[in-house]
Amino acid sequence: MTAALDLRGVTKQFGDHHVLRGLDLTVEPGQIFGFIGENGAGKTTTMRLILGLERPDAGTLQVFGQPVTFGRTPTNKLIGYLPDVPAFYGDLSAREYLRLCAAITSGDPADIAPLLHEVGLADDRRHIAGFSRGMKQRLGIAQALLGKPQLLICDEPTSALDPAGRNDFLALLSGLRGSLTIVLSTHILTDVERICDHVGILHDGVLQEQGPLADLKNKYAQAAIALTFATEAETATAAKILNVPATNTTTLTLPYTGEYAPAATQVMAALAQSGVAPLTFARVDPTLDQVFMEVIR
Amino acid sequence: MSMSWLFFKKECLTFWRSRRALIMLVVFAALGILSPLMAKLTPEILKLSGATAALSALIPKADSAASWTQYYKNMSQIGLLVFAIVFGTSVSGELKDGTLINLVTKGLPRRAVILGKVALAILTWLGSVTLAFLISWAYTAYYFPDHKSPHLLAGLVALLVFGLLLSAVLIFGSSLGQNSAAGLLTGVGAYAGLAILNLFKSCQRFNPLSLLTDNMTLTTGGETLSHYTPAIVITIVATALLTWAAVRVLEEKRL
Numbered sequence: 001m002t003a004a005l006d007l008r009g010v011t012k013q014f015g016d017h018h019v020l021r022g023l024d025l026t027v028e029p030g031q032i033f034g035f036i037g038e039n040g041a042g043k044t045t046t047m048r049l050i051l052g053l054e055r056p057d058a059g060t061l062q063v064f065g066q067p068v069t070f071g072r073t074p075t076n077k078l079i080g081y082l083p084d085v086p087a088f089y090g091d092l093s094a095r096e097y098l099r100l101c102a103a104i105t106s107g108d109p110a111d112i113a114p115l116l117h118e119v120g121l122a123d124d125r126r127h128i129a130g131f132s133r134g135m136k137q138r139l140g141i142a143q144a145l146l147g148k149p150q151l152l153i154c155d156e157p158t159s160a161l162d163p164a165g166r167n168d169f170l171a172l173l174s175g176l177r178g179s180l181t182i183v184l185s186t187h188i189l190t191d192v193e194r195i196c197d198h199v200g201i202l203h204d205g206v207l208q209e210q211g212p213l214a215d216l217k218n219k220y221a222q223a224a225i226a227l228t229f230a231t232e233a234e235t236a237t238a239a240k241i242l243n244v245p246a247t248n249t250t251t252l253t254l255p256y257t258g259e260y261a262p263a264a265t266q267v268m269a270a271l272a273q274s275g276v277a278p279l280t281f282a283r284v285d286p287t288l289d290q291v292f293m294e295v296i297r
Numbered sequence: 298m299s300m301s302w303l304f305f306k307k308e309c310l311t312f313w314r315s316r317r318a319l320i321m322l323v324v325f326a327a328l329g330i331l332s333p334l335m336a337k338l339t340p341e342i343l344k345l346s347g348a349t350a351a352l353s354a355l356i357p358k359a360d361s362a363a364s365w366t367q368y369y370k371n372m373s374q375i376g377l378l379v380f381a382i383v384f385g386t387s388v389s390g391e392l393k394d395g396t397l398i399n400l401v402t403k404g405l406p407r408r409a410v411i412l413g414k415v416a417l418a419i420l421t422w423l424g425s426v427t428l429a430f431l432i433s434w435a436y437t438a439y440y441f442p443d444h445k446s447p448h449l450l451a452g453l454v455a456l457l458v459f460g461l462l463l464s465a466v467l468i469f470g471s472s473l474g475q476n477s478a479a480g481l482l483t484g485v486g487a488y489a490g491l492a493i494l495n496l497f498k499s500c501q502r503f504n505p506l507s508l509l510t511d512n513m514t515l516t517t518g519g520e521t522l523s524h525y526t527p528a529i530v531i532t533i534v535a536t537a538l539l540t541w542a543a544v545r546v547l548e549e550k551r552l
Binding site: 085087091100 | 310314398399403
């Protein structure tokens with residue numbers, strides 16, 4: 001099957017600054033791919049290269065098997081793009097702007113009304129200049145989805161949204177699962193954990209790790225049991241019983257391997273035998289933060 | 298061409314809604330009214346201000362030639378400046394705001410952006426100058442019913458043709474960078490260059506600037522438009538070349 005996105009040995013530098021040093025990246029059709037990295041890691045540069053807005057110094061980029069070329073690349077017909085700060089013509093209404101986009105992509109103007117409804121801008125007749133940041137982001141997703149692209153590229157789409165706006169946006173993206181391939185570039189790892197099934201971690205100009213999110217968690221992060229006690233003295237006693245280093249707080253974190261149930265049973269039995277009762281007992285799942293920190297270490 | 302037409306329509310709509318069209322309309326209509334009015338009132342004002350008989354003798358008589366002289370002076374100064382301010386940031390503004398990114402990544406050719414903007418600038422110049430001309434013509438005919446300006450169209454055509462080059466220079470200049478002054482500075486630079494060339498008498502027939510400065514010679518019949526055919530041809534060719542250059546610049550530009 002042809003990859004939705006295939007980058008091989010892509011390098012890019014600005015002046016003396018090497019942003020990408022031979023980036024290899026593959027995104028298969030249908031994936032929601034979280035492209036993560038620190039600020040300045042080169043995520044936006046990679047997105048811009050895929051869109052033909054930058055010229056690579058070396059390497060090849062393909063979208064659904066077609067090569068990307070600088071300038072007016074035909075592969076953009078397959079892509080919907082949502083930049084981090086989408087810029088529009090303030091003197092147009094959302095509907096007029098989408099009509100313009102539809103005419104460029106030879107899209108069906110009949111798609112505009114449902115799209116505006118989907119992003120919650122159906123009844124808004126105002127000019128875009130009067131839109132809030134969140135409304136502009138919603139219009140951004142509408143324009144990106146216009147023309148039914150096969151690949152949706154979102155570059156830091158939630159970085160400036162309030163919690164409610166972010167929640168709505170992620171729900172919208174999640175709802176697109178299965179209908180197209182999505183590349184979500186961000187440094188907000190909780191967003192990636194919430195909707196992405198595959199992850200690539202960019203660091204030092206190369207993709208340090210790539211794969212299904214669950215596999216990466218299994219490989220790099222460790223699950224744990226978190227216990228809290230009433231006093232520090234109780235915590236110290238429990239630490240001694242469970243053979244873990246004591247802390248100066250009332251919380252203990254016990255990493256475990258394998259299944260949760262036998263590990264939890266073992267901890268509870270040890271504590272019950274010594275008559276120490278925790279106030280809370282909780283399973284702590286491995287997080288993408290842990291994976292990320294391990295990978296870039 | 299369909300993409301250029303599409304972008305041109307967008308340009309027209311935003312040009313109108315941003316009130317830049319209104320500014321052009323008001324300024325050029327005012328210039329059209331003021332030109333004959335100033336020609337009519339200047340001698341009166343000078344008389345009222347107590348000018349001496351010797352000075353009054355030096356003041357040109359109020360006639361249609363004085364009115365058209367005032368018109369071309371206004372067009373080549375205030376009109377030119379307002380036009381340059383309105384269109385000097387045409388491309389640089391889009392580069393600065395990032396508004397082209399969405400459209401270009403959707404498949405809008407960068408060529409269409411330049412062609413749409415040059416077309417709007419040219420049509421605005423033609424419309425504004427013609428509007429001011431018609432107003433000026435009506436008032437001049439009313440105030441000064443004489444036959445001292447027999448070749449009105451020749452002077453107007455020269456000014457209209459000069460606007461083609463002016464439009465292309467401004468769009469080319471504004472495509473050079475995000476700096477909002479780039480278009481204006483390119484316009485000023487081009488004007489200065491042509492003005493220096495105009496110092497050489499042998500160049501004047503070929504210099505596009507003569508289409509802006511010699512309008513009264515044409516209007517009063519001192520010279521025919523065919524005398525300036527080389528300047529007209531050079532202006533049209535330079536307009537095409539600058540438009541092409543602006544396309545090339547934008548095609549290589551990072552958005």
